[in-house]
Amino acid sequence: MVMDKETFRLMADMIKLEFSEKEEKLLFDHLNKTIEFIDTMNELDTDSTEPFTFVYPKKNTFREDVVDDRDINKDLISGAPDICGGYFVVPKSIE
């Protein structure tokens, strides 16, 4: 086993995921089998290879920093589950 239960739960907590009991058991076994499979790539010697960065040589892409005054705030926020006065509503987060 590569990943123990404690690491599994710590990671789930960090990436904000919740599982049912049945799902957790399935996923825990499934993940460990997948990691064992992935581990086989460590058979290959890559000591003299640099990590990959991008599929072809490319300069970083920049664009003009121009203010776009299209009135789309309403459209963008309209898909939120809970809004009030143009703001997203979330549970109280500061005591």
Add this chain to the structure above:
Amino acid sequence: MQEITSMSALQLAQKIKSREISVQEVVKAQLETVYKREPVYNSYITVMEKEALDQAEEVQKRIDSGELDCSPLAGVTIAIKDNICTKGTRTTCASKILENYVPPYDATVIEKLKKAGVVLIGKTNMDEFAMGDSTKTSYFGASKNPWDIKCTPGGSSGGSAAAVAAEEAHVSLGSDTGGSIRQPASYCGLVGIKPTYGTVSRYGLIAFASSLDQIGPICRNVPDCAALLEAISGHDPKDSTSAGQKSYDYRQALLDDIKGMKIGVPKVYFEEKMQEDIRKIFLDAVNTFKDLGARIELFGFDAVKYSVQTYHVIACAEACSNLARYDGVKYGFRADNYANLEDLYKKTRGEGFGYEVKRRIMLGAFVLSKDNFEKYYNKARKIRRIICEAYENAFERYDIILCPETLETAPLLADIDITEPKKSSSLTLNSSVNLAGLPAASIPCGLDKNGMPVGIQLIGKRFGEKDIIRAAYSFERTRSYERPEII
């Protein structure tokens, strides 16, 4: 006259231009077929009836005014994978978390299609967030393969392939992260092209793994595919990974001539456990290329041996980061009961994502964690470089590379268990192409003993779409188009 819905897209567009058929007639006939067949195939998540009828009227006016004279696909219908944003029409990614998400903007490919007068008929089913190879991870249930409804149409662009094979659309768009256009095209007896990374804008494509994802066409023949690819390609300032090319005239490559073309066939794939009749049909196809005048050579290609492992690491790491945005606050689903903000995030993501998506997010978090970063993530990046270099070396000797598209034909839906770890057959032959950012096409090359389609994969050098289109077109002309017996 041949039925409107079974005509090739280019042939139909010609008839529309010569006023033999109107765009409204086309759209009405297509919608009728969709409503008749959807209860069987489940190709669509959303049918855009009103939008399609409105667009038909507008496109007809533009055709009448001569505005679309140079647009080869004006008036034909297209199905769009449901991870491509369509303004005003919900875009779900086949996930509960985006079940009611209506984008306030069009993806660049949608803008281009509308400009070209192609009529959007609906949004197609897929694996949730494009994670899967059967559509079984879709929140909306699996699609059925028109060749045998007990089988999967493949995935993740399974709905896009099923829609075109069942004649529920003339052409469609899919997206390909590790074979998600090519494998369903193969399972459904169609032509699918995954373009070179950067050829088609990803602006408005809901991200799964940003360094691997590309949008591409799925059609019933090579000329339709070339025309559709032409319509959606081009540099886009809104996508910083978009690459500008001098020419996107892919129809120029529709030449029935591959004399002297150098084709490499990797030996390594023959060592894989492959369905016996696929091996035989593939070797027959290789002989066809030889008969057409191509020079075939077998070559060693061991660098791709670890491509599936590498793909898992890179794709899941990127997915983990990309899917962090679904928090139940800005858009999409929010859980009903929660105690505080932390609980809102966890319950929303726990209830909103399906099993496969959660598995990949967890795997991504694991390979990116401090203790594992070097061993898994950086290791995968190094192997990715080795794979890229191996392809570069191969393309110094060959114009295209040929291999089977899948190791088996479409499996039975009942035999697919998404909770069971297995080495995906489609990833074995497809994922290295995405890791290297290369173009590749899947084209039909025969039927197995059960009458299910078999595909062959043509891989090109970077921006070598024209080479694979020329080879695919020449090969296609040696075979007659086989269509399923549609219900």
